[in-house]
Amino acid sequence: MNELTESFDIVSVGSALTNAAPPATPKNVPHRGGDVNPSADALKQQFGDAILRASVGWGETTVFVVRERAGEIIRWLHDDPSQQYDYLADVTAVEYRETEVPIEVVWHLRSLPYRRFLRIKTELPKDAPLEVDSVWGIYRSADWLERECYDMFGIKFIGHPDLRRLLMWEQYKEGYPLRKDFPLRGRFSRSEQLRQALAANPESRYSMEELTVAEAFSEIPEDMRRRLASGERTGE
């Protein structure tokens, strides 16, 4: 009989963050109202012209940054001890109904030690390739969020190690579903969608990476093996 003790603590909020700097004023940070997040000013001082504009609405601060420096700015927000935006809540994009308005990429950041919420936006003009820096190296939570954004909008996140489709399958050919030029019912007719689904190759449901596992490789059909050996990627 061995006895071991597990302690299970209930702590009040804000005191369980390990090795973090003490929260600024954990109980007195205003939650409501239209106060501007002080990080907006700090960003302006640090990066100058790279910060295009900032706005406050319903208590949420939005900072527009230039596309080329977005990754650098978010890294600074994560690393700087006066900011500590350690939590990436969301990565997504917005396309407006007016076709000439650029697509916006949106990062929702939270600073758990300081209890701040900040929205970073950057604009991607539609006449240029839709590309922006990945924040995968800073926040691992960006992994699926960026893949989903790529899947739904076709925005390429430079530096993401595995930018594949996530919700749609890799052979999906109808485009990017959340773009405004994508009709609600899809591009293809129902019969065409059904025909493609029935004609799909079962092994195409595996990614290239999975098919390189030794035993799986030897069991797949000969032609598939040849294609894989020649470096062909599944899907795409």
Next chain:
Amino acid sequence: MATKTRTIEVELSTSGLDRSGKPQRVPLVTNDGGTAIAFEEPLALEPALDGEHMLINLGPQHPATHGVLRLVLELDGETVVRCIPHIGYLHCGFEKTGEYRQYNQIIPWTDREDYLNAPGNNVAMALGAERLFGIEITERCKVLRVIACELSRIMSHLVWLGTTSIDIGAYTPFLWSFHQRELIYQLLEAWTGARLTTSLTRVGGLMADIPDGWTDNARSFLGGFNKVLDDVEKLLTNNGIWVGRTVGLGVMSPEEAINWGLSGSMVRASGVSYDVRKDFPYLDYETYDFEVPVGVNGDVYDRYLVRVEEMRQSVRIVQQALDRLPDGPINVDDARVILPSKTKATSGMESMIHHFKQVMEGPRPPVGEAYVAVESPRGEKGYYMVSDGTAKPVRWRIRPPSFINLSAIPKMVEGHLLSDVIAINASIDVVLGEIDR
């Protein structure tokens, strides 16, 4: 600050014979400076088959994946070497559809994405739309919404408790917790007329006030609930099998948990006390007296403890809300979003036109955007909506907590046994309707 210390007594298990033929004793948990490490050496009854890796599919049609999740696992013997999750089997384009619906019409969709937390999602959606409109809801509405959110948290955690205990091999907690869940369903049915898809809220208020005598029924439910939780804990918390199958699995350190974006019970089990209700309060949660349970080791067992304790705290919140429930209207007095009463709409021409335009064209918020996060049973549930001044949002984005929690599953399962994948996956509390949307 209340502190509880629990002691778990575990017997060392005898797992088999080692190579020399003696009984092998494997410590279930090694306490190394406060960190739990389990199964330091896998059961080595046979020499490892080097290089003979096997690829198997877990799911998509497998009851233990809690939906249509497919995990492609590369196994070395029984140990998971690599895990590649595939999702999207339940993708139905909620976000796209939302761009073609008015704000009130989106509320039924929120029932269906995270179907275990329908009232909580309704509240989150209404809060987001109200922030866009600039509406402050009435006091009674706020308290009723808190009651709905907390009841749905209890309900969702009960489903988690029942299904997870079945996955790990205990059947009785499933029956007991589903019985309690049924009692909450009866409460919700009396209130909204629906059990699963409640569509409880409207922009600016609620679809209905609670019926007469409802608070008494709610109190009688709460009175018996803690007893059932105690019984379930008696079955599980110190149970050697339960402890052996959960302790030390899927460990996430606090830094990792934050960096991987975990939220809800997942991040709290890792020792980070991030709770949207406390850190970024909504619905006056800062005025309720409740505590946030925080785990120590960040493993499956701690997630279980945290969730059980969260149910107790939710009971406290509901009791306080019932005590303070004020009288008054449930809807704001704002003709932009609230329909005129039925008698007025059928008797007065202006009210009828108002009703018609409200239903056919829909209320229009000003240009703007709002990100509203609530603490769903799975974590930070966010609705981000962008308005361009028309009755339908330009973008309606769901920030699904279990989607991001699930993205960490390769990190959590790699190096563990195949049977532990089930326990770890269950501990994430996935709802595939929310993950695939």
